[in-house]
Amino acid sequence: MAELIDQFQEILGAERVLFDPDQLVVYECDGYVVEKKTPDVVLFPETTEEVSAIVRVCNTHDVPFVPRGAGTSLAGGCLPVGGGVMISLTRMNRILEVNLRDRYAVVEPGLVNLHLTRHLAGSGFHYAPDPSSQGACTIGGNVATNSGGPHTLKYGVTVNHVLGLQFVAPTGEVIELGGPTEPLAGPDLTGLFVGSEGTFGICTQVTVRITRDPAAHRTLLGVFDTVQQATQAISEIIGAGIVPAALEMMDQGIVEALEAAFKFGFPLDAGALLLIEVDGLEVAVDQEARQIEDLCLAQGAREVQRAGSEQERQLLWKCRKQAFGAIGRLSPSYCTQDGVVPRTRLPEILEFIEQAGQRHDIRIVNVFHAGDGNIHPILLFDERYDEQIQRVLACSHEILEKCIELGGSVSGEHGIGVEKISFMHRLFSETDLELMRDIRSAWNPDDRCSPNKMLPTAGACAQESGPQQVHPGRRAAL
Amino acid sequence: MSDAATGFQPLSAGELSRWIVETARPQQRPFVAVGGRTSLAYGGRVTGDPTRISLNEFTQVVDYPARDMTITVGAGISIDALDEILRTENQQLPLDVPQSQRATLGGVLACNTSGPRRFGYGTLRDYVIGLRAVDGRGREFSSGGRVVKNVAGYDLCKPLIGSLGTLAIVTEVTLKLRPRPNACGMLWMTFPGYDDVDMALEAFVSSRTRPRSLDVLSPAAAGSIGRQLGIEVPHDAPALCLGFDGLTEEVHWQIQTAQSELEHFGALATVSFESHDTTAFWNASTEFGVCNDGALTCCTAVRPSGVLELLETCDRLQASSIAYAGNGIVISEAPESVVSAEDGRRFIEQLESAAEPFQGRTLVIECDPAWAGELSELAVPAAVRSLGGRIKQALDPDQLLAPGRIQYDLCTPHSTASENH
Numbered sequence: 053m054a055e056l057i058d059q060f061q062e063i064l065g066a067e068r069v070l071f072d073p074d075q076l077v078v079y080e081c082d083g084y085v086v087e088k089k090t091p092d093v094v095l096f097p098e099t100t101e102e103v104s105a106i107v108r109v110c111n112t113h114d115v116p117f118v119p120r121g122a123g124t125s126l127a128g129g130c131l132p133v134g135g136g137v138m139i140s141l142t143r144m145n146r147i148l149e150v151n152l153r154d155r156y157a158v159v160e161p162g163l164v165n166l167h168l169t170r171h172l173a174g175s176g177f178h179y180a181p182d183p184s185s186q187g188a189c190t191i192g193g194n195v196a197t198n199s200g201g202p203h204t205l206k207y208g209v210t211v212n213h214v215l216g217l218q219f220v221a222p223t224g225e226v227i228e229l230g231g232p233t234e235p236l237a238g239p240d241l242t243g244l245f246v247g248s249e250g251t252f253g254i255c256t257q258v259t260v261r262i263t264r265d266p267a268a269h270r271t272l273l274g275v276f277d278t279v280q281q282a283t284q285a286i287s288e289i290i291g292a293g294i295v296p297a298a299l300e301m302m303d304q305g306i307v308e309a310l311e312a313a314f315k316f317g318f319p320l321d322a323g324a325l326l327l328i329e330v331d332g333l334e335v336a337v338d339q340e341a342r343q344i345e346d347l348c349l350a351q352g353a354r355e356v357q358r359a360g361s362e363q364e365r366q367l368l369w370k371c372r373k374q375a376f377g378a379i380g381r382l383s384p385s386y387c388t389q390d391g392v393v394p395r396t397r398l399p400e401i402l403e404f405i406e407q408a409g410q411r412h413d414i415r416i417v418n419v420f421h422a423g424d425g426n427i428h429p430i431l432l433f434d435e436r437y438d439e440q441i442q443r444v445l446a447c448s449h450e451i452l453e454k455c456i457e458l459g460g461s462v463s464g465e466h467g468i469g470v471e472k473i474s475f476m477h478r479l480f481s482e483t484d485l486e487l488m489r490d491i492r493s494a495w496n497p498d499d500r501c502s503p504n505k506m507l508p509t510a511g512a513c514a515q516e517s518g519p520q521q522v523h524p525g526r527r528a529a530l
Numbered sequence: 531m532s533d534a535a536t537g538f539q540p541l542s543a544g545e546l547s548r549w550i551v552e553t554a555r556p557q558q559r560p561f562v563a564v565g566g567r568t569s570l571a572y573g574g575r576v577t578g579d580p581t582r583i584s585l586n587e588f589t590q591v592v593d594y595p596a597r598d599m600t601i602t603v604g605a606g607i608s609i610d611a612l613d614e615i616l617r618t619e620n621q622q623l624p625l626d627v628p629q630s631q632r633a634t635l636g637g638v639l640a641c642n643t644s645g646p647r648r649f650g651y652g653t654l655r656d657y658v659i660g661l662r663a664v665d666g667r668g669r670e671f672s673s674g675g676r677v678v679k680n681v682a683g684y685d686l687c688k689p690l691i692g693s694l695g696t697l698a699i700v701t702e703v704t705l706k707l708r709p710r711p712n713a714c715g716m717l718w719m720t721f722p723g724y725d726d727v728d729m730a731l732e733a734f735v736s737s738r739t740r741p742r743s744l745d746v747l748s749p750a751a752a753g754s755i756g757r758q759l760g761i762e763v764p765h766d767a768p769a770l771c772l773g774f775d776g777l778t779e780e781v782h783w784q785i786q787t788a789q790s791e792l793e794h795f796g797a798l799a800t801v802s803f804e805s806h807d808t809t810a811f812w813n814a815s816t817e818f819g820v821c822n823d824g825a826l827t828c829c830t831a832v833r834p835s836g837v838l839e840l841l842e843t844c845d846r847l848q849a850s851s852i853a854y855a856g857n858g859i860v861i862s863e864a865p866e867s868v869v870s871a872e873d874g875r876r877f878i879e880q881l882e883s884a885a886e887p888f889q890g891r892t893l894v895i896e897c898d899p900a901w902a903g904e905l906s907e908l909a910v911p912a913a914v915r916s917l918g919g920r921i922k923q924a925l926d927p928d929q930l931l932a933p934g935r936i937q938y939d940l941c942t943p944h945s946t947a948s949e950n951h
Contacts, residue, residue, distance in 0.1 A: 152735050154834045154858070176736050198681045209679065211688070212656050227913050234648075234831045234857050236893040237573055237641055238910040238936065239697065239918045243655055243688030247681050267738060291597045293620055293709035333740065336780040392677040394598040424679045425598075464679035472682070479682050484671045487925070488684045494920035506683065 053092060056113055056137075060095055063105045068096040068143075079138055082125040084471055085435060086387060086445070089131055091118070091138035098143045100218065100226055100256040107254065107501075108224035110137055116500045119254045121162060121193030124185045126388055127469030129197060129249055133504040139254060141192050147171055148257070156215055156232045157262050161192025161255045165199075168260070177262040180207040183465070184373040192255045198247030200465035202298040202372065205423035206331070207263065209465065211246040218257035219245065222501035231259055244491075249467050250502035252495045266297070266331035270341035271359040271368055274326035274348040275319055279303060279418075282324035283398040285351040286422050289328070289344055290395060296344070297331040299423030300372055305382070306417040306430070310371050313378035318371075322354065326422065327372055329365075375419045376430070382417065383432035387444050391455035392464040395425040404454045405429045412447040414440075426464035427455070453478070468506045476508050486510070539584045543662060543670050543701040546583065550668035554581070554930055562932040563699045565637030566608060568629040568820075571894060572641050573694045575902045577934035585636055588701050591615060593676065600659065600676055602704040605636030621707045624651035626816040636700045642692035645816035646773065649856035650742030651708070658687045660704035665697065666926025678706050689921055694935045697925045711775035714742075716808040717785045720752070720767040720798045724838040724845075727768050730795040731838075731855060737791055739784040743773035744856035745815055746837065748845055751852045758814040759807055764799035768841070770855075771815075773808055818852050819861045820896060826864035826874045826905070827896035830881050834858040836888025843884035847877065858888070861895075871901035878905065915939045 053071075060069045070076060071093045080088040092115075097103045110117045116136035123130050132138050145162035152175055159168060165186040168179040183189055183201040193199070195217070200209045207213075216230030230242040245252050276282040282301055289296065302310065302325045311318045318325065326348065330340040345356045359365040379386045393401045402418065405427070409416035420428040429451055433440040452462045452475055462468075462475045476485060488507055493499075538561070540546040554561055560580035564570075588604030589611065596619040603612060609623075609630035616622055626645025627633045633643070639661075644653045660674030663686075673686035690697055721727045727746055734744075747755060752765035763769075770792070774784040785802045793800065803811075819827035832840055837853045840860045844851035851862040864877045874897065881892050894905050910918070919938035922929070929940065 151833075151835075153732060155856075198685075200679055204679060208652075208656055209681075211685070212652065227917065229911075229913050229917075231889060232833050233889045233891070234859060235642070235692065236829060236831050236891060237692045237694055238914050239689040239693040239921065240642070240655055240691050241689060241914055241917055243691070244685060246688075247685055264740060267740075287597055290599060295709060332776075333738075333780055333783065335783045336777050339777060339779075392679050394595060394600070394677055396595060396597045421679070425677055426679045459675075460677050461675050461680040461682045463682045464677070465681055467681055468683070476683065479675075480672070483669050484673070484683070487665070487669060487671050487686065490924040491684060491686070491921055494924045495917065 056109065056115065057093060059109050060093065060106065063102055063109070064095060064097060070094040079120070079123070082123040082128060082130040084126050084128040084131070084469065085385065086441060087128050087131055087470060089133060089135065091132040092135045094138045094140055096140050096143045100220065103139065103220045103254055103256055104224050104226055106137070106139060107220050107222065110500060111224060111498070114500070116503045118502050119192070119196070119250045121190030122164070122188045124189040124193065125197065125469055126390065126466045127463070127471040129467050129469040129505065131470050133470060141190065141254070144256065150262070151232065152177060152262070154232050155262055156259055158257060158259050159191050160257060161190060161195070163191045165189050165191055165194055172262060176265050178265055179260060180213055180263040181210045184376065186373070191258050191260070195246050195255050195258055196248070196250050197465065197467035200421065200424070200426065202300050202421055204421065205299055206295050206297040211243055213261045213263070214242060214246050214258060215261055216259035217242055217245055217255055219253040219255045221253040222496040222498065226256070227253070247467070249469065249506045251492055251505055253501060268334040268337045269297070269329055269331045269365060270337045271365045272328045272341060272344060273357040273359075273368065274328060275322045275354045275357070276324045276326065276352065277354060278323040279402050280399055281352040282326050283402060283422070285326060285348045285353065286398065287396055288347045288351060290423070292343065292347060294330070294340055294343060296328050296423060298327070298329040299421070300327040301325070301418065301420055301422035302327065302372070302375065303418040305415070306375055306419040309378040309381045309417070310375055312381050313374070314367070314371050316367060316371050327368060372419070379430060379432070383415070383434065385433050385435040386430050387433070387448060388428050388430045389448050389451055390463045390466040391427050391452050391460060393425045393427065393455050393458045393460035395423070397458040397460070398422060398425060401427060401454060401458060405451055408447050408450050412443045414443055414447050421464070424464065425460065470505060473506065473508050536579065537582045537584065539586055541587050543664055546664050546699065546701070547668045547670050550664065550666070555668065555928055558928060558930065560930045560933050563636065563640070563695045565606065565634030566629065566632030568633045569637060569641045569643070569895070571896050571902060573893070573936055574934045576932055580933065583699060585634065585699075585701065592702060596621065599707045600678065600704060601707060602660070602676060602702060603635065605634065605639070605700045605703055607635050609633050609635065609638060616707060617710070620710045622710045623657060623705055624708050625654065625657070626812055628817050628820040635703055639691055639700055639703060640693060640695045646743035646745050646812050646854050648854055648859070649744050650740070654691050655688065657705050658691060658703060659706050661687050661690065661700050662702040663690065663698040663700045666928060666931040674704065676704050689918070695932045696936050696938070697921060697931065699931070713778040713781045714773065714775035714805045714808040715781040715785050715802060716774070716811055717772045717788050717800070717802050718763050718769055719789070719792060719800045720764040720769045722767060722796050722798060724768055724842050726796045727770050728838045730770060730792045733795065734792065737788060739772070739774065739788045741772045741784070741788070742775050743771070743812065744854070745771040745773075746841060746853045746855045747771060748841055748851045750850035751818065754850065755811065755814045755818065759810050761803065761807055763801055767798055771811065773812060815852060819863050825868055825898050826877060826894065826901070828862050828864070828878060828881055828892050829895050830860045830862065830885050830890055830892040832858045832860070832885045832888035832890035836885065836890065839888070840881070840884050840890070843880065847880060849877070871904040874901055874905050910936055
């Protein structure tokens with residue numbers, strides 16, 4: 053290790069190499085606090101060349117390495133399984149180019165998502181993918197997990213906005229894919245890289261599509277007595293051929309926390325709130341908003357409020373996007389799941405979540421992307437008590453199993469990381485997993501880059517079959 | 531099903547898989563999927579005499595939960611047949627596909643086909659959420675799922691899109707859908723020259739409108755498309771054509787607004803038209819250069835700001851051309867003076883030279899079959915040749931699938947992780 057640190061200091065200088073155990077604790081986990089493992093060293097490169105040099109040193113010494121952005125992953129995507137080298141991209145945070153005529157920007161991976169949109173403010177453009185953590189998460193992290201957010205319903209997820217990449221391959225080679233010119237035929241390898249959770253290499257530059265700002269918004273808040281009424285309203289809205297820009301649900305539990313934190317004036321006795329936004333041309337948005345109001349009222353909405361000003365609209369979105377930050381008023385720890393079901397199955401999964409919470413004596417609140425069917429049940433607990441952790445994991449496991457049963461998936465936007473590796477056998481056949489392992493092996497032959505992420509090891513299915521064994525990361529880290 | 535030397539029509543993915551495992555691989559027999567045979571000229575020429583795998587039996591609707599706005603269908607379904615099904619629920623897959631009555635979904639996926647509405651609606655990458663396929667080893671596999679957000683596992687849909695059938699044969703596709711708009715309309719304006727169009731497009735970056743298509747036509751193309759529409763349109767100068775859709779009021783407002791924003795850039799003549807003719811325009815624009823009895827049609831991709839330069843080059847070469855200007859795609863029909871493969875090669879080189887400053891590349895999409903061997907090659911970037919080659923070796927180690935279609939870098943064959951396990 054000493055020799056390794058010397059070589060890294062030669063590349064980066066002493067101040068960009070952390071190896072003091074007290075300093076490394078900060079990096080022991082990401083947003084998935086259930087599993088922790090400290091890396092052996094954390095590095096802060098500032099250029100692609102430095103990243104490449106670091107990777108080559110890791111290869112020479114047969115040391116695993118994992119990239120990290122802001123550490124907002126909720127699935128253990130940044131967990132340094134088995135220790136090794138953590139490569140933080142936070143110092144590579146520049147905007148390199150903006151081209152409004154050709155509708156693209158070139159950025160470094162450590163750039164905070166929201167900072168790009170702020171940079172574009174006033175230009176008539178913005179960067180569309182807007183995860184709720186966008187005030188902290190990085191573009192590189194968004195690429196790794198193919199991040200979504202509330203506005204994916206209309207605008208798509210990260211892969212729909214990535215035109216090209218530069219990355220350091222696990223061999224240390226610097227590779228460029230795509231760019232501002234549209235691809236003609238040829239396999240879409242940029243699209244394959246997005247969502248690969250750091251297992252294909254370390255992204256060092258991203259060319260993103262920038263999107264015209266909508267001319268107008270109408271932001272509505274539907275107030276419902278029951279979750280069932282709210283989910284039926286969602287079905288009716290989509291069934292009417294309306295594609296809102298965003299359609300989010302918040303249940304009574306999360307509203308309690310939000311009102312305590314932000315004092316918006318949310319009704320505390322409502323069973324569910326729907327935050328619905330339509331955007332587009334001024335001439336069209338009123339008609340769409342009226343249609344949505346009528347549909348909500350037809351499903352029994354108590355009322356449908358409209359944001360009366362841009363300030364009110366921004367406050368509504370602040371409440372939604374900072375909802376997770378308000379959880380602290382409810383419990384010291386939380387674990388959120390990221391399941392997806394077909395939208396028409398939302399009533400079933402929400403009822404199941406409520407029952408699962410009762411069965412395991414876990415309080416669960418919900419705030420999620422209802423328009424996409426992407427649920428985020430938030431399980432409340434205290435991580436100081438292992439017994440509570442076990443109940444949370446068991447409950448989470450049941451919820452994700454139910455998502456699969458309803459024809460959905462176990463991750464809509466957070467990724468598999470280490471948290472959900474055990475579910476991969478439930479979603480995919482052994483042949484599917486074999487193909488994925490083949491492709492990973494083709495690009496990451498020595499498996500040093502982000503090891504033990506996303507895919508179960510071949511032949512391991514018998515060992516990973518229940519909530520007691522959903523910690524391959526923890527097991528491997530011991 | 532028959533296992534003829536040159537043709538095979540499996541009834542199921544399982545049958546295809548068995549044929550690959552029990553016949554193709556042991557006999558080292560190359561094979562290639564054929565759909566509607568509308569894009570055979572794309573990419574490189576398939577070498578040898580491979581067995582043609584027809585997916586005519588893969589046309590069923592597997593699942594269509596319309597309220598979820600997704601559909602799962604066999605890859606052999608034609609685009610028109612798919613559209614008819616979606617129309618019953620007032621939904622659409624908003625892709626413009628030439629010869630849509632013959633073109634199949636699997637073929638469109640293999641070629642990543644798109645047309646003028648790519649500007650407002652995107653491409654297949656934005657609509658494929660899951661698929662089932664059989665690789666060159668005979669493995670049946672799936673990727674993605676049936677929900678519109680899904681990041682579990684690697685998205686193997688993406689490398690198959692645009693891979694010209696060289697990595698696997700897709701048998702079933704799950705698509706995300708869009709509602710069908712109430713109305714559409716078009717604004718057609720001619721300008722004195724491409725410089726004027728360029729200035730108009732520069733200003734249009736901040737337009738209050740949101741067009742679904744943004745096309746620039748050379749005078750020759752404007753004339754031929756105008757004749758197809760059967761309506762009087764100005765065509766003696768470069769034409770800027772903006773297509774809109776949505777609510778009726780929305781379409782009308784955008785046409786009026788775009789006209790007021792652009793006419794002071796020297797517009798010579800302006801005409802607008804409604805839904806029926808707009809749809810006809812999009813069809814004509816999509817079909818441009820296809821089955822034109824011309825010898826050679828090329829597609830060049832550049833950064834959008836480079837489109838006008840390329841159109842000027844095409845005019846100098848007397849090639850009729852259109853551009854999906856918002857996306858940087860130029861389709862050009864080589865002039866009648868191109869009568870040999872050598873002439874064709876020179877034409878392509880001139881396009882590539884004009885495109886080079888704008889990070890461009892060119893693809894042959896139609897040509898005389900006799901020239902295909904010399905002209906048809908897919909200029910795939912080096913990184914795609916290399917990394918794609920590794921995927922090729924993993925999925926098709928015997929290199930039996932569509933040989934010659936894409937020139938991957940294929941190093942000495944090595945066993946894959948699964949073969950070692």
